[in-house]
Each structure stands twice: as structure tokens, then as C-alpha cells.
Amino acid sequence: MYLKRTAISLDEAKAFIAEAELKPRVITKRVREAHGFVIAEDMRATFPIPYFRRSGYDGYGILSEDDHDFPKSFEMVENVAAGDDFKKSLKPGQCIRIMTGAKVPDDVAKVIMLEVTKKTEDGRVLISESPAKSNISEIGEEIDKDELYLPKGTSLNAGAISVLVAFGVEEIQVYDKPKVAVVATGSELADSAGQNDGKIYNSNGPLLQGLAMENGAIATGEYVLPDQLDETRAMLDKLSRENDLVITTGGVSVGDFDYMAVIAQENDWKFNKLAMRPGSPTTFFIMNESPVVALSGNPSACFTGFWFFAEPLIRRFQGQKTAIKPGKAKVQMAYTKKNEFDRWLNGVLKDGQVSLNGQGQSSELSSLYQANCFFKIAHDSVAEVGQEVIVWQLPGR
Numbered sequence: 001m002y003l004k005r006t007a008i009s010l011d012e013a014k015a016f017i018a019e020a021e022l023k024p025r026v027i028t029k030r031v032r033e034a035h036g037f038v039i040a041e042d043m044r045a046t047f048p049i050p051y052f053r054r055s056g057y058d059g060y061g062i063l064s065e066d067d068h069d070f071p072k073s074f075e076m077v078e079n080v081a082a083g084d085d086f087k088k089s090l091k092p093g094q095c096i097r098i099m100t101g102a103k104v105p106d107d108v109a110k111v112i113m114l115e116v117t118k119k120t121e122d123g124r125v126l127i128s129e130s131p132a133k134s135n136i137s138e139i140g141e142e143i144d145k146d147e148l149y150l151p152k153g154t155s156l157n158a159g160a161i162s163v164l165v166a167f168g169v170e171e172i173q174v175y176d177k178p179k180v181a182v183v184a185t186g187s188e189l190a191d192s193a194g195q196n197d198g199k200i201y202n203s204n205g206p207l208l209q210g211l212a213m214e215n216g217a218i219a220t221g222e223y224v225l226p227d228q229l230d231e232t233r234a235m236l237d238k239l240s241r242e243n244d245l246v247i248t249t250g251g252v253s254v255g256d257f258d259y260m261a262v263i264a265q266e267n268d269w270k271f272n273k274l275a276m277r278p279g280s281p282t283t284f285f286i287m288n289e290s291p292v293v294a295l296s297g298n299p300s301a302c303f304t305g306f307w308f309f310a311e312p313l314i315r316r317f318q319g320q321k322t323a324i325k326p327g328k329a330k331v332q333m334a335y336t337k338k339n340e341f342d343r344w345l346n347g348v349l350k351d352g353q354v355s356l357n358g359q360g361q362s363s364e365l366s367s368l369y370q371a372n373c374f375f376k377i378a379h380d381s382v383a384e385v386g387q388e389v390i391v392w393q394l395p396g397r
């Protein structure tokens with residue numbers, strides 16, 4: 001549908017995304033069920049770790065006054081296993097057998113590794129040498145009481161869950177995962193008929209759902225709509241009420257059956273044209289208080305649009321900033337096509353060198369699985385081999 005549009009810069013578009021009012025929800029979750037959620041509170045140590053003086057080795061514990069003139073023979077008075085709490089004091093000339101992870105009695109100054117000791121026939125222990133280190137981890141050596149060990153905004157991976165459990169935490173505050181509806185529009189999209197007769201499979205739907213999930217969202221369903229204004233409007237009205245974010249793909253340009261910009265203009269629209277490629281017709285609006293990011297149907301443009309405009313929203317629902325890391329890299333090949341707009345190509349970044357992924361066309365889909373960055377070719381320019389360019393590195397790739 002033809003509508004007059006004014007192209008805005010990528011920075012202006014990102015400012016609209018950053019300013020959109022969102023309502024993140026904080027919920028209580030059992031730690032063991034919180035994998036993949038983002039923590040909504042700072043976690044401080046309620047006790048030090050280690051909580052007790054801990055033996056780092058299997059061996060023999062000795063007093064400091066005995067720590068000289070080796071080899072030396074000791075009387076072994078107790079066998080202390082991990083989990084034991086041996087409270088008696090040692091006398092000079094006595095030692096305890098102690099295991100890795102066991103609580104070291106207060107008066108023991110050093111644990112001598114088993115490998116430099118020998119049991120003698122009279123039942124005593126001969127220690128041949130004493131190492132410089134004590135082989136004891138002191139109280140709070142890893143984390144002091146009250147120290148921040150998990151900051152708010154951290155994505156809970158297996159390591160984060162394990163440290164929470166190590167502090168005996170059972171429930172935590174997390175950001176609820178945002179619910180994201182992915183809507184593919186286009187009468188060319190076939191459910192099962194395949195690619196015949198002008199039809200294609202809806203490959204952008206699973207692409208966007210997967211990307212949403214990779215960034216911590218729940219994809220609430222795959223919706224496919226024909227290019228039909230009333231049906232699209234009604235579906236977006238429903239989905240924007242039921243979800244935190246709606247991402248659409250296709251029908252956003254100026255074709256006779258492109259209705260997204262029309263629906264945007266009936267709502268609180270923010271932009272409908274960008275001075276960049278790919279994805280110049282990308283449109284953003286608020287419907288029923290939910291943001292709607294309307295991306296191009298061209299698969300590569302759709303991929304780029306997700307990272308530039310949907311990912312920051314999905315992260316913000318989870319109390320996070322975008323996970324894309326800006327940087328610089330040298331281009332490995334010349335890029336000679338000039339464009340009136342800045343062009344963000346998807347690329348493969350390795351060891352500070354970036355190469356074009358695929359052919360750099362908006363319609364490409366077969367190489368998207370390899371992309372781990374975007375790099376910028378400024379408008380009206382080309383890139384020579386070895387030229388430094390701005391890169392945005394994608395997380396988890």
C-alpha cells in the first residue's frame with residue numbers, strides 16, 4: 001500500500017525503540033526452575049565461601065610448631081573425612097589423616113599431600129617434605145559474607161544456578177520471559193503445498209521464533225496470514241493484547257497488498273522508513289500498549305531487523321541491554337557496490353577480520369545460520385581490502 005514515508009536514521013529508529021514504554025514483570029521462581037531466566041535482584045553472600053577452613057588435598061594435617069626438619073615421623077590420631085567436624089586439639093608430634101573438602105581443625109596449619117608421606121610398620125606416618133603452601137582454603141577465600149556474587153540482570157545459566165544453590169537459595173526474583181508473537185504475512189506462504197505455483201514456505205516464522213527464544217523470550221505461536229487487511233488488523237489486535245511484543249514479517253513495503261504500514265498509521269506509529277539497507281521499509285508502532293516491530297519479508301532483511309529492533313526490546317523486558325557488542329574489524333574482501341543509504345551486511349567475524357556472509361542480498365536465507373556479526377558500509381562508499389569497519393558482534397555465535 002503506497003503511503004508517503006520519511007526515512008529516519010538508524011540512530012533515530014533505535015531511540016524510538018529505546019523510548020518505547022515496556023512493562024517488565026518480576027516474578028518469584030524456584031531456583032531449580034529458573035534456568036534461562038534473568039535475575040531481577042542483586043544476590044549477596046549470606047555466608048562466606050568456604051564457610052569453614054577446607055582441605056584442598058587428601059593428606060595429613062599438622063601443627064605449625066611441627067612444620068620443620070623433615071623427614072619426620074608423626075603419630076596419626078584421627079581420620080577426618082569430608083563432612084566431619086573434628087573438634088579435638090592436636091599435641092606436638094601428632095597429625096590427622098584428612099580428606100579433600102574436609103573441615104580442617106583450627107589448630108592445623110598445613111595439609112601435607114599424601115604423595116609425600118608413607119605409613120611405617122609401627123603404625124606411624126613418615127612425612128618426607130613440607131610444601132610452601134598450606135593446602136588449606138581459608139574462610140571467605142572465594143567469597144566474603146555480604147559480597148555481591150550475582151548481579152541483577154544476569155542470565156541464569158547452569159553456573160549461576162549452581163552458585164545460588166551453593167548459598168542455599170531456594171527462590172529468587174526473576175524477570176518473566178516476554179511473550180512474543182511472530183506473524184508472517186503473505187499470500188505466497190504455503191502451509192504444506194510447498195514451493196509450487198508461486199508459493200514458498202514460511203521460513204521467516206521459525207527464524208524469528210528461534211531468535212526470540214535464543215534471546216530469552218517465549219514464542220507464543222506461529223501465525224501465518226494472507227495479504228488481507230481486515231484479517232491482519234484483527235489478528236494483530238488480538239495478539240498485541242495477549243503478548244508483550246509482536247514481530248511481523250512481510251507486507252511492510254509499498255506493494256498493493258502490503259498492509260503493515262496502514263495498520264501502523266491507524267495506531268501509535270513511530271517510524272515506517274529507515275535510511276539504511278537492508279530493511280528500509282521497517283515499521284514500528286504501538287498497538288494496545290504493546291510494541292509491534294514490522295520487519296521486511298526478505299529473509300536477510302528480516303534477520304537484520306530482528307537484531308536491530310526486536311532484540312533490544314526482548315532484552316529490556318528482562319532488565320538487560322542489547323547483547324550485541326560493537327567493535328571494529330578489517331574487511332577481508334573489497335565491497336564495491338555503492339548505496340545511497342548505509343548498508344549493514346551480515347558477516348562472519350574471526351580474529352578481527354570480517355568477511356561477507358553469502359552474497360549480501362536482502363533475499364538470501366541459506367547463509368543466515370553462519371552469520372555472527374553485522375558490518376557497516378557507509379552510504380556512498382565502498383570498502384577496500386583491509387579497511388577498518390564498524391562491526392556488531394552477535395551473542396552466542
Ligand SMILES: Nc1nc2c(c(=O)[nH]1)N[C@H]1C(S)=C(S)[C@@H](COP(=O)(O)OP(=O)(O)OC[C@H]3O[C@@H](n4cnc5c(N)ncnc54)[C@H](O)[C@@H]3O)O[C@H]1N2
Binds near residue numbers: 186279280
Ligand atoms: N516499489 C518498491 N518496491 C519495494 C521497495 C520499495 O521501496 N519500493 N522496497 C523493497 C525492499 S528494500 C524490501 S526489503 C522489500 C520489503 O518488502 P515487504 O516487507 O513488504 O515483504 P514482501 O513483499 O511481503 O516480501 C519480500 C520477499 O520476501 C519473501 N517472504 C515474505 N515473507 C516470507 C516468509 N515468511 N518466509 C520466507 N520468505 C518470505 C517474499 O516472498 C518476497 O520474496 O520490498 C522491496 N520492494
Ligand code: MOO
Binds near residue numbers: 281
Ligand atoms: O531494504 Mo530491503 O531489506 O534492502 O531489501
